[in-house]
Every structure is written in C-alpha cells, then in structure tokens.
Amino acid sequence: MARIIELRVDQLEPGQVVHAVARAIARGEWVRGGADGQIDASKLGPGQVGLGHAGTGQASGQPGAIQQAGGHQGDDGQRAYSQGAASQGASNQASGGDDDAIYVVLLTTQGCDFVGCGLKDLLKAETGASVGAYGFANTDNCECVVQGNAGDYFGHSQLSGTLTVMGSVSDSLGAMATGGLNVVLGDAGNRAGVSLRGADLLVRGDVGSHAGYRMESGTLVIGGNAGPNLGAQMRGGSIYIRGEAQSISSDIEEARLREPDRLKLSLLLMKAGIRASALKEFRVYRKPD
Amino acid sequence: MNTKKPKGSGDGSKRISEGRFVPKSLAERLEHSPGLGDRTDTGCRITSQTSGRKLYWPVPVFTRLGIDTPASDSLRLVLDRLRKRCGISVVGNSLQQSLERSLDDGLSIAPIMVDEPCSLRSLMHAEQMELQFFRSRSGGGGGASEYYLADEWIPKMPSDLMQVEHLAKRVELYRSISDQPTVVVGACIAAGSIYHDVRYLIDSGLDYVCLLTDAVGGLMPARRWRFESIPWGIEEAKRAIADSGVEGFSLFLSGAIDQMEQPLDWIFDGVQAFSIDSVLASRSPAVVTSSASSDESFSSFLGGNTGYATPSAPSYDWLLDEADSWLTDWSSLRRFFMSR
Numbered sequence: 001m002a003r004i005i006e007l008r009v010d011q012l013e014p015g016q017v018v019h020a021v022a023r024a025i026a027r028g029e030w031v032r033g034g035a036d037g038q039i040d041a042s043k044l045g046p047g048q049v050g051l052g053h054a055g056t057g058q059a060s061g062q063p064g065a066i067q068q069a070g071g072h073q074g075d076d077g078q079r080a081y082s083q084g085a086a087s088q089g090a091s092n093q094a095s096g097g098d099d100d101a102i103y104v105v106l107l108t109t110q111g112c113d114f115v116g117c118g119l120k121d122l123l124k125a126e127t128g129a130s131v132g133a134y135g136f137a138n139t140d141n142c143e144c145v146v147q148g149n150a151g152d153y154f155g156h157s158q159l160s161g162t163l164t165v166m167g168s169v170s171d172s173l174g175a176m177a178t179g180g181l182n183v184v185l186g187d188a189g190n191r192a193g194v195s196l197r198g199a200d201l202l203v204r205g206d207v208g209s210h211a212g213y214r215m216e217s218g219t220l221v222i223g224g225n226a227g228p229n230l231g232a233q234m235r236g237g238s239i240y241i242r243g244e245a246q247s248i249s250s251d252i253e254e255a256r257l258r259e260p261d262r263l264k265l266s267l268l269l270m271k272a273g274i275r276a277s278a279l280k281e282f283r284v285y286r287k288p289d
Numbered sequence: 290m291n292t293k294k295p296k297g298s299g300d301g302s303k304r305i306s307e308g309r310f311v312p313k314s315l316a317e318r319l320e321h322s323p324g325l326g327d328r329t330d331t332g333c334r335i336t337s338q339t340s341g342r343k344l345y346w347p348v349p350v351f352t353r354l355g356i357d358t359p360a361s362d363s364l365r366l367v368l369d370r371l372r373k374r375c376g377i378s379v380v381g382n383s384l385q386q387s388l389e390r391s392l393d394d395g396l397s398i399a400p401i402m403v404d405e406p407c408s409l410r411s412l413m414h415a416e417q418m419e420l421q422f423f424r425s426r427s428g429g430g431g432g433a434s435e436y437y438l439a440d441e442w443i444p445k446m447p448s449d450l451m452q453v454e455h456l457a458k459r460v461e462l463y464r465s466i467s468d469q470p471t472v473v474v475g476a477c478i479a480a481g482s483i484y485h486d487v488r489y490l491i492d493s494g495l496d497y498v499c500l501l502t503d504a505v506g507g508l509m510p511a512r513r514w515r516f517e518s519i520p521w522g523i524e525e526a527k528r529a530i531a532d533s534g535v536e537g538f539s540l541f542l543s544g545a546i547d548q549m550e551q552p553l554d555w556i557f558d559g560v561q562a563f564s565i566d567s568v569l570a571s572r573s574p575a576v577v578t579s580s581a582s583s584d585e586s587f588s589s590f591l592g593g594n595t596g597y598a599t600p601s602a603p604s605y606d607w608l609l610d611e612a613d614s615w616l617t618d619w620s621s622l623r624r625f626f627m628s629r
Contacts, residue, residue, distance in 0.1 A: 113461075176405070
C-alpha cells in the first residue's frame with residue numbers, strides 16, 4: 001500500500017528534510033489517517049509528518065487524503081498544495097501499488113534552500129513552491145517535481161531518478177550529477193551541467209554562459225539558445241543544441257547527428273514529456289577524439 | 290586556489306631548548322596525579338563559527354591515513370580501534386556507523402573531496418567534516434567501499450564553485466545535513482598561497498583549516514612528501530586568521546615530526562591539533578621508506594607507486610602499539626612542560 005507524507009519543510013532546519021523523511025519511514029512517526037483515510041493536519045505539530053493512508057478516496061484520485069494544516073504554512077505552500085499535489089500522488093499510488101512507495105509533498109516557503117537534499121527511494125516528491133539553492137541535491141531513485149523555479153545547484157550530485165522543474169533554474173544546474181535525468185521546462189542560468197559526471201540534463205529553453213563547463217560525461221540537451229563559451233574545458237559527454245550559441249569553445253567541435261543521437265534525443269524528450277519534434281534541427285557537440 | 294610556491298625554508302623547531310618552555314616545578318607536578326597514561330588534560334575544543342558550540346577532542350592528535358593510503362578494511366578496523374584506544378581522531382570513513390562513543394574516543398572526521406559529487410547521506414551523523422582541496426581520483430569498487438587517493442597534492446578549487454559565496458552556501462549545506470549539534474566543518478589545504486587560501490576559507494564560514502605541509506602516503510612502505518616550511522606555514526595561517534578578525538578559528542597541522550618536542554612548539558604557536566602520520570610512517574615495519582621532494586612528478590605518488598610492491602593483505606596492528614606508545618610519551622612530555 002502506498003503512502004503519502006506531507007512534510008512541512010519550512011518548519012524544519014534547512015537540510016533536515018532527509019532526516020525527517022527517514023525518521024518517518026523508519027519509526028512510523030507520522031499521524032495516520034482515520035477510517036476514511038483522512039488526516040486532521042491541524043493537529044500536526046511543527047515538523048511533524050502526516051501520513052495519508054491509502055484508502056478508497058485516494059484510489060479514486062480524490063485530493064482529500066491529507067487536509068491542509070493551518071498555522072505556520074506560508075501562502076505559497078498552501079496554494080500549491082491545493083493545486084492537486086495530493087491528487088497526483090493518489091493517482092500514482094493507484095497505478096503503482098508498491099508497498100514501499102512513498103509520496104512526499106514538501107510544503108515550503110518561497111525560495112527555501114536545500115529542499116529535498118539526499119532523498120532516496122521515494123515514489124514521488126513534490127514542492128509546493130519555488131526552491132532555493134541545492135534543491136534536491138544528491139537524490140537517489142526519486143521522482144521529484146518543483147512547482148516553480150529553482151535556485152543555484154539544482155540537482156547537484158544527483159545519483160539517479162528524475163528531477164523536473166516546471167519553471168526556470170539559476171546557475172550550475174545539475175553540477176556533478178552522476179546519473180538520472182534532470183529536466184527544466186524553462187531556462188537555465190550560467191554553467192548548466194558544470195562537471196557533469198554521467199547524468200542527462202534537458203533544458204527546454206535557453207542556457208547562460210559556460211554551459212557544459214568541465215563536463216566529463218553525460219548529456220546536455222538545450223532546446224533553445226546558449227550563451228558564450230559553450231562546452232569550455234569539456235572532457236567528455238555530448239551537448240545537443242537546437243538554437244544558436246553566442247560562442248562555442250574550441251575544446252569541442254560539432255559532430256554529425258547520427259541515428260543513435262536521434263534515438264537518445266527522442267528518448268530523453270519522451271521521458272521529459274516533451275514532444276520530440278524537429279529532431280533534425282539539433283546539432284551535437286563533443287570533445288574531439 | 291593560488292598555487293604559488295611558498296618562500297622560506299628551515300625547520301626552526303628547536304625552540305624548546307631556546308627557553309620557550311620550562312619544566313613545571315616539582316611542587317606543581319606533585320599536585321597532579323603522576324599517572325603517565327593520564328591524558329585528560331591534553332584535549333582541545335574546536336569552535337563552530339555558526340553556533341558557537343565547541344566540539345571536544347580528547348587528544349589534539351589526528352591521522353589522515355584513512356584517506357591518504359589505499360583504504361582496506363583491515364586498515365579501517367585498526368583506525369577505528371585507534372580512535373577508541375588512543376583517542377586519536379581519524380580522517381576517513383569509519384567502518385562503524387554507530388553514534389555511541391565514549392567521550393574519550395577520537396572523532397571520525399568525514400572527508401569531502403571538493404571536486405567530487407557529494408554524498409550527503411554519509412554526512413547525516415557526522416560530528417566533523419573536512420573539505421579536501423586536492424585534485425583526486427576515486428578508487429575502490431564504488432559505493433560504500435569507495436575511497437579516494439590524493440595522487441596529486443595540488444591545491445584544487447572545485448570546478449563548480451567560483452566565489453566565496455558559493456563555497457559558503459556549500460558549507461551551509463554540509464553543516465545543516467548533520468544532525469549533530471556541535472558539528473564543525475573545516476578544510477585541508479596543501480601548498481599554495483596559504484595566507485589567501487586561509488582567508489578564503491574563513492570568509493566562507495569554515496571552522497578550521499588543516500595545513501598539509503607534509504604528506505605521508507601508504508604505509509607498506511611509506512612515501513613522504515614535503516611541501517612547506519612548517520614555521521612559515523603556521524606564520525602565514527596565523528596572520529590570515531588574525532587579519533580576518535574571526536575569533537575561535539582553529540588551525541590544524543599535518544607536518545613532519547622529527548622530534549617529540551616539535552608538536553609542543555606548534556601548540557605554543559597556536560596549532561590546536563596535529564597529525565602523527567609521519568611518526569607512524571617512520572615506525573612502519575616495511576623495509577623501505579622513501580622520501581621525495583615536491584618537485585618530482587606528482588603523478589607518481591600513491592596511484593603510480595611503481596617499484597614498491599605492496600604486500601597482499603598487510604597487517605596494521607603495529608599502528609596501535611606505536612601510536613599508543615608515542616602518545617603516552619608525548620602526553621607525559623606535554624604535562625612536564627609549561628609555557629611562560
């Protein structure tokens with residue numbers, strides 16, 4: 001049976017999300033829902049975790065499994081929560097049916113740093129607002145969604161899983177990520193994919209300067225344009241770009257877009273939920289052999 | 290980080306004989322227990338710059354053998370016992386993840402290679418973390434057994450950190466990940482422009498800096514590398530700390546110890562803790578102990594340690610006895626002297 005955990009990140013110490021989730025899972029320190037699967041979240045204390053017991057209401061996709069708590073929650077978190085995060089989780093549970101699957105709703109204030117750092121093995125984690133620096137850093141086997149923008153170093157050292165930002169991100173997107181997929185539906189700042197170590201990054205919009213800086217392996221897909229010094233000091237991996245780059249570093253050179261490249265692009269776009277059209281408009285850059 | 294080579298040379302570690310320390314009077318010594326094994330008065334405290342709380346070290350001694358040598362399970366086991374038996378703090382990933390420890394146990398200092406992906410889960414219960422500003426490469430089988438060999442002792446700025454603010458934010462992340470209230474975060478640097486590097490670290494909100502003036506890599510046999518003049522390094526670091534205006538910033542030193550009195554001089558100079566790796570390396574039962582200057586090829590260090598066949602499954606039990614013996618003697622010596 002899947003579970004829903006509502007976690008008030010803004011009432012925790014920064015970076016303590018992973019502790020709270022781990023504690024909740026390991027010790028069962030959550031408030032269980034009643035017979036109808038509902039939780040009176042107003043009774044939750046600061047930092048306390050509410051567990052929405054997967055009942056018939058959730059299976060039918062109703063968002064009422066967890067009721068919104070009053071008190072310390074900021075407006076952003078409340079608004080985002082009411083947009084149906086829980087219902088999304090419920091539908092995931094209904095389709096998943098995994099006993100150990102956990103769905104976490106991270107209720108944050110706007111721009112909270114270190115949200116979701118170190119999360120591991122969750123069915124899905126979702127923030128109710130924009131996040132600050134180091135959002136979802138070092139996550140492993142999680143599907144995480146940011147309903148808004150993200151700050152610097154989003155997805156730093158990501159190990160596996162999928163991260164999605166519905167808005168734009170600041171600098172150093174996906175730095176040192178070793179695995180998984182990081183999708184930004186808006187734009188990315190400077191040094192996107194810096195020191196990338198094997199993960200796949202996909203930015204639907206534009207990226208700033210020094211994209212792919214010191215990238216070692218992995219894939220950076222840029223759906224829009226790039227700033228200056230694309231691929232500076234790049235040591236490995238591939239950069240796919242659909243638009244234009246202000247300047248391209250001499251450390252990389254354009255390669256012919258072959259069938260494996262098109263397949264990979266199609267796969268990444270499909271995973272990101274983006275229609276894989278105009279693949280021929282992409283160009284690929286790599287370090288010269 | 291600036292890789293400018295330092296100026297100055299010379300040991301200058303004979304100051305005990307120059308009168309900086311004098312033995313305690315017999316009357317003073319009689320007031321205390323004469324037990325040679327008593328090390329309770331030799332601890333030190335590292336201050337966290339953010340919380341102001343202090344982390345207690347039972348003895349001001351640490352070892353970096355856990356990360357500067359190929360880390361086998363047998364070595365890690367011995368290092369864990371070293372922490373418990375001698376109170377020596379160990380830089381490296383511990384075998385035992387238990388939080389239960391005696392106040393007399395040394396600390397397990399979690400190393401963080403600044404230019405490698407960070408593993409936050411390994412820091413969840415860390416009492417002390419240390420950023421390693423070296424170029425490095427990963428080894429081992431990956432996962433929990435992964436270790437790092439510092440095969441190039443060159444100051445290394447992480448490629449994803451460009452400014453002090455970036456490092457400050459990263460330090461804040463590391464600090465917040467730990468659930469230990471007294472967690473301290475420091476950095477280890479080697480060579481380079483010490484003054485500017487230390488100022489950079491202080492401005493980034495770190496709690497201490499460890500100067501690596503000498504490196505010891507491998508034990509069977511050991512190789513030693515000397516980068517800096519110790520007095521020059523201490524002087525530059527102290528100047529940087531004083532100029533920063535930050536109080537309570539600690540200074541560690543990993544340098545070559547030729548005489549047992551040398552660490553007393555360092556402590557007198559403001560060093561709070563020091564490494565005994567050079568002592569342990571010099572007492573290694575291995576036949577060959579080589580030394581080299583830092584002008585030689587860095588790439589031959591450790592990873593390319595050709596010409597020295599490492600015995601299979603070496604035993605490190607001798608480390609315990611040697612460390613315990615040296616520490617007992619040094620503690621006695623420390624209690625014997627007092628500063629003017």
